[in-house]
């Protein structure tokens with residue numbers, strides 16, 4: 001169970017930092033279809049915020065403590081944050097796709113570990129996350145063609 005909790009806490013920290021990173025993209029994206037992309041990025045960070053809470057609460061249900069401070073999020077997270085610059089629509093979408101792929105890989109790792117532990121509730125939760133990431137990755141790939 002320890003590896004699973006470690007992975008889940010890593011994911012909580014990453015989702016927290018992604019929430020900020022996607023606000024950065026939402027604010028600083030520039031170029032054609034600005035409004036659509038701006039609104040789309042908001043949809044993504046709203047979803048990260050829900051997932052962040054969902055995973056932390058699942059850690060509690062498993063009798064452990066979720067990471068719950070910004071200090072720990074920055075220490076644990078592998079997400080590289082962005083500076084204060086304009087970012088073109090295409091570049092913003094490429095960043096979004098890379099982050100979604102990273103989060104998908106994290107959810108898959110947790111799913112595998114939860115499966116080893118017969119924790120089918122977490123398995124189901126992670127399968128929902130992967131399905132949601134797949135859909136957004138498809139949206140972005142279609143937009144970038």
Ligand SMILES: [Fe+2]
Nearest residue numbers: 026027038042
């Ligand atoms: Fe906004």
